[in-house]
Amino acid sequence: MSTFRLLFDETCVATNRARVWRCTGVALLAAFLAVFSVNANADVDNQPSVAIYYGNDVPVAMLDQFDWAVVESEHMGEGQLDALEQYGTQAFAYVSLGEAEHWRAGETLPNEAFKARNEGWNSQAADLTRKEWGDYIINKRIRPLWSEGYRAVFLDTLDSYRLFATDDESVKAQQQALVALIKRIRTEFPGVKLLLNRGFEILDQVRSDIVGVAAESLYKSWDVRTQSYRDVKPEDTQYVLDRLREVRNDYGLPAIAIDYVDPADRDTARATARRIADDGIVPWVSNGALNQVGVGSIEPMPRKVLVLYDASESDYGELAYSSAHLNIAMPLEYLGYGAVYKDVDGALPDDTLRGRYAGVVSWFLTGVGAQANYRDWLLKQMRDGVPVALLGDPGIPVTGELSELMGLQAVPSITDQGLAVVDHDDFLGFEGMPEKPAMSGSGYSVVDDKVNVHLKVRDGNGAEFVPVATGDWGGVALSPWAIQQGLADQSRWILDPFKFIKTALALPDMPVADATTENGSRYWMTEVDGDAFNSRASAPGSPFNAQLLLDRILKKYRVPTTVSVITGEIGPDGLYPELTDQVEPIAREIFKLPWVEIGTHTYSHPFEWLGLTEGELTGAGRTAAGYAYNLPLKNYRFDLEREIAGSTRYINDHLAPPGKKVKAVLWSGNALPPEKALAIAERIGIANINGADTHVMSDNPTLTDVMPMLRPLGDHIQVYSPQTNENVYTNNMTGPLWGYRRVIESYKITNEPRRLKPIDIYFHFYSATYPASLKALNQVFSYALSQQTVPVYASTYSRIARNWYDVGVARTLDGGWQITGATQMRTVRLPERLGWPDVRTSRGVVGVRDLTQGRYVALSGEPRVKLNLASGAPSVPYVHRSNGRITQWRHSGGDVTLEMAAEHVPLEIELAGTAGCRVSANGASRRGGGNTVTLRYTGSTSGPVRIDCG
Structure with a gap:
């Protein structure tokens, strides 16, 4: 204990969630202020950052x-628990050492x-x-905690x-x-590591x-008792x-x-943490319930947005068909x-969302x-300061307290005749404005001058209304002013989704996690679906497509390529057992290529995953409206294990060369596997990819055709x-047969002015069928x-x-940033306002490249990266660009x-x-030479590169 002790008459009151006692003391207080003021500004960097969270859905x-x-x-x-500790976090399990909670086993x-x-805590x-x-x-x-794997406990x-x-006697005994x-x-x-909540009187005895x-x-x-927040008295x-x-x-x-x-009141939380x-x-x-992601030595920046959809509005209740997924996810992903997703008719989260979700x-x-x-739920979020962006239809009438919070009031009796745009700003007209505005029958008048109006419309009766607006609560963009639907399923954005979401959710300038780029170069992958492996090509001798693709493409382009097969198509128990002895040797030859990664395209190639039920007999090739659900394999009962784990096992045992295994499942058909299928892939340790059909082209260059990640x-x-396969560009190989070259248009549109996607050369064995x-x-x-790519x-x-x-981005109290868990994704895009990475003082920052699409900061892959900022480009060595x-x-x-x-x-x-x-x-x-040096190798690895700057 300190040489000096406060002498006081002690009175204690239980006040908080953890039932820590507030003990006040008087006498000799002023005499000790000077003593205890030393180290008041001590750096907390040498102490651990600490978070405490007791809420549900951790x-x-x-x-x-x-x-x-x-x-x-x-x-x-x-x-x-394993996920929480994977990057070095020590998880402490809460244990009440002095009380039995009413909901736990204390009654035994x-x-x-x-x-x-x-009474305050019913314990x-x-x-x-x-x-x-x-x-x-x-x-x-x-x-039980020890058995579960916890090695640290928080004693409350x-x-x-x-x-x-x-x-005194009873106190001493306790x-x-x-x-x-x-x-x-x-x-x-x-x-075991023990962290105490108070217990000051016994520290001398338990300090070790x-x-x-x-x-x-x-x-x-x-x-x-009063369910209220308050300032602590100075003496306390x-x-x-x-x-x-x-x-x-x-x-x-x-000391915590x-x-x-x-x-x-996030601003007060930040100021208090700083103090x-x-x-x-x-x-x-x-917050008082400790079920909020708060502010500590670091402030984790929310990188998730709670997106609400109505499952009853989409086929099969499927998220992938919902407007929220199709339209909102891609802009959100670009913004980081x-x-x-939550179905609005299901259970919505009841913990405090401020600090956990960006909106x-x-x-x-x-x-x-x-x-x-x-x-009621939405009002609670708005009162808690969670920004809300309502697109399409708000889902509920904007009346009463909701109207007061938003500063908007519904305008009655709007006619859809004679509509005219009175005024709009650059939130509108992103890909064009409608020549003849339409109206779905809703709009608002502004009743709070703090509301920012982005679009004002007048109807044929002279009534003016606002369909698009933002405020400190969030924003609203009513149909049809977000997306305009045209003929032949064409559509375009009227609203600038990037500007609207960033403004409505008040998204801060911060490092943006980016999955398109690494070391200044755009990702490029090549993937081949197994369809038409054993079809015949229109070439002399009518070779199998697989053989022609092997000879003309796979051996020619020695780049990382993931090739899959459908085991129910080429295997001995499949559709064409008479061809197995001819086509399986081709598969083995393909998989022997060092630059080819092995994938499975499932067993029966489900075309319509959502229409298949496990155990269902599908051998006759069950169809709906003439559309097959999967390949017509005789007497086959649909089985997800066989589709994924079974096909993987067959390829590993019969087709893969020694030392190589299946690394990925390339989803087939509509590529909407159920959750169980994803779980199987994860359980057997293979990656998954495919689906979404991004196919934007120059004759209709709309980002509504750019799908989520x-x-x-x-x-x-x-x-x-990232982009879809050649079937879409060739109309299922009915023509134009050369159509897949138009994917180059997709690559360009998804690269500028925003880099939205990597390059994905994604095709089937069909592409070997015709010369074109x-x-x-x-x-x-x-x-x-x-x-310039990273293949x-x-x-x-x-x-x-x-x-x-799941990469974490946190603001540090010294004005820098901490990036956690960026072990695979190794790039953040830095808003220009934040400046440049300070490579010299940062940890795990390896380089930067400034492109028209953004300032891309390269990371090392370490679990915890410290990103400090500077006003100018680095003057020490760094990686400017690489394909590795x-x-x-x-x-x-000065050495690297x-x-x-x-x-x-x-x-x-x-290097720069x-x-x-x-x-x-x-x-x-x-x-x-000088400030820039380019190194080129004949092989794919560098060995040590040493940069000595004295």
């Missing part, structure tokens, strides 16, 4: 950005084990001297004995029992048994601050302050945000079913192909070879895209050591910032 991808994360284990799902203990009731304070209580803590609380309610221990119990935990569970101490309500508090603040400084200075332990702020950190204390500022976006076609429940489904994620289709394929490869396998891209979804990936990066002082590898293509590295430095690279030819 946001692992945000908590894993902290060094320590305290969670309620009951709310953790299967596999979440005898009444004698309890001495008082905590019972335990007599720590009772053996039954110690046994309960060890065997019923901590031992250490001071609850003060509810009943009123004299404290001795508390010390004994903590030491027993350490003995029973060797190596614990790893840190927390205390609540340093500056801001939550009063459970000083007491807690003094105790925490003792923890830090006298015991050398991390847990404060409480209204979830809607705590300035005191040299580790901050955590959250993953969509978390809520909906796109309904009509009003929703459960309007009353949805209205991902389709989340339950606990799993489908990865869509084969020529088109050669033209497509020639184009890709002319571009990767389809499985590599799938992992990159999947990794993108970093395998090693070390930056120390790096290694890179490409996937089966000759490696090229362009090398003026005055000596570059050593064995086996490489070099070009340039």
Whole structure:
């Protein structure tokens, strides 16, 4: 303990969720202020960042950005503990050491084990001297946690004995029992890490048994009795601050302050965290229920948006057919945000969403079913300060409190005759404006001058109304002013979706996770679906398509290529057993090529996944409206295991060469596998890809034809192909047979002015059937070879895209950024306003390239990256561009050591910032000098590249 002790008459009141006691003291306070003011501005960088979250549906991808994360284990799902700790986070399981919660198993203990009731939290304070209580803590609380894999525990309610221990003797007895119990935990569970919530009076006795101490309500508090937030009295603040400084200075332990702020007041939460950190204390500022992702030494920036859709509005209730998925996901992904989808008629999340989600976006076609429940839920989010963007139909009438919050009021009796645009700004006209406006019968008048009007329309009766507006609550864009539908299923954006979403959700300028680019170059993958493997080509001798494709394409273009087969088409138990002995040797020859990755295109090639039921007899080739659901395999009962795991096993056992295995499943047909199919692929360790049909072309260059990157489904994620296959460009090979060369238009449109997608050369064995289709394929490869790319396998891209979804971006208190989990996806796009990466002082930042599409910052693949910013381009060595990936990066002082590898293509590295430095690279030819050096290798790996700048 400190040499100086406060002398005070102690009064304690239980105030907060963790039932930590507020103890006030007077006398000699001023004498100690000077003593405890030392190190008030101590740097918290040498202490762990800490998060505490007790809510449901634990946001692992945000908590894993902290060094320590305290969670309620009951709310953790299967596999979440491993996910939380995968990048170095230490997970602490919550354990109430001094009280039995009413919802846990405390009632199994005898009444004698309890001495008082905590009415505020509906719990019972335990007599720590009772053996039954110690046994309960060890065997019923901590031992199950240990079995689950927890190796750290957060011990709460250490001071609850003060509810009943009123004299010195009983207090001393309880404290001795508390010390004994903590030491027993350490003995029973060797190596366990214990974090205490207060317990200041016993620290001298347990200092060697614990790893840190927390205390609540340093500056801001939550009063459970009045359900209100309040400022802490100065004398109480000083007491807690003094105790925490003792923890830090006298015991050398991390000291943590847990404060409480209204979830809607994020600015105050940030200011409070900064104030705590300035005191040299580790901050955590959250809401009273501790079910909000708050602000600590870092502030995780929400990278997810809650996207609401109405399943009743789409075929099969399928998310992929909903307007929300088709229209909103791609702009969100470009802006750096993953969509978390919820059916509005299902259960909506009840934890605090501010800090967890960047906002809520909906796109309904009509009003929703459960309007009353949805209205109440939506109002709560808006009161909590969660931005809301409503597109299409709001789903509920904008009346009452909702109207007041939005500053908009419905305009009655709008006629759709004689509509004319009165005024609009650059939020409208993104891909054009309608010549003759249409109206679906809704619009608003503005009743709050804080609302920003982006479109004003007048009807034939002279009534003016606003269909598109934003405010501090979010934004609204009513149909048909977001997307204009035309003939032949053509459509175009009227609304600028990027500008509208960024403004409505008040998205901050921050590093944007990007899955299109690495080391300044655009990703390029090549993938081949197995269809028509054993069809005959229109070429001399009528060879199998597979043989011709092998000879004319696969051997010619030695780039990473993922090739799949349909085992029910070429195998001995498939459709054509008489051809098996002829076509399987071709498959083996293809799979032997070093640059070919092996994929499965399933067993029966489901065409319509949503129409198939497991166990259903499909041998006759069941159809709906003349459309086959899968290949007509005799006596086959549809089985997802056989489709994915079974086909994978057959390829591995009969077609793959030694040392090679199936790496990916390329979804077939409409490429909408159910969640179970995704789970099987994940279980057997193969990546997944295909679907979505991005096919934008120059005669209709609308981004409505650019599809999303991902389709989340339950606990799993489908990865869509960046562009679709040749069937779409050739009208299912009915003509023009050369049509696949038009995919080059798709590559260009999805690259400028925004890089929305990688390059994907995606085709079937059909492309070898005709000379025209084969020529088109050669033209497509020639184009890709002319571009600056990073060639990767389809499985590599799938992992990159999947990794993108959960990468963490956090703002640090010193103005920098922390990137967590970017192990596969290794690029962030830096808004120009933020400046440049400071490669010298950053950690895990390897380079930058400034393109017209954006400023692309290259990362090393380390689990935790520290990105510091500067006003100008780096003056130290860095990677400007490469067609490979970093395998090693070390930056120390003025010296850099790096290694890179490409996937089966000759490696090229362009270094910048090398003026005055000596570059050593064995086996490489070099070009340039001074500030830029380009290294070229005949092989795909670099070996060590050393840059010595003295």
